[in-house]
Amino acid sequence: MESPYFFILIGRVLQGIGAAGTAPIVMPLIGDLFKKDEEVSSSLGIIETSNTFGKVLSPILGSLLAGFIWFLPFFAFPVFCLISALLILFLIKKPKKEEEPLTFKQFTQNTKSIFRMHGKWLFAVFIIGIILMFMLFSILFYLSNILEDEHHFAGIKKGFILAIPLASLCISSFIAGKVIKDNMARR
Known part of the structure; x- marks a missing residue:
């Protein structure tokens, strides 16, 4: 293939x-697994930090x-997905149902209510x-491109350099999670 x-x-x-x-699946799962607001916030923070840490590792592992072979990362991705699916299957236990699930109509009414109350800032944060x-x-x-074309960095060295901004994002997510957890504990 030419291009x-x-x-x-x-x-x-x-x-x-x-x-x-995956995000719409994980967030309700955390809500089902944990009932206390502090546990939910802490768990969501850990998940977001782990997600960001994956972004830190991806340029390093990808490079x-x-x-070895230029297209190997494309085949490694499904392998990591399969490992993740197996870990979820065997390690995440189905929570015991204590309450009846919402009907679809109740869910849409609750969602509309939330967007009426908080829609402006939710939309702003999303954008x-x-x-x-x-x-x-x-x-x-x-x-x-600059690292490769002008500075002749390639491979793992380039992956480590590209991981620096992502590592700062990971650290920021971790700190934000800690601050939110501390603020929740004060309430």
């Missing part, structure tokens, strides 16, 4: 869509795998998150 960029881009979009589908993530990964893409 695989388009297919790589399509694959990345599909992977992004698949990854975006390590690509050092800010989209813009910041787009900027971060655009800069990382540009930095990757």
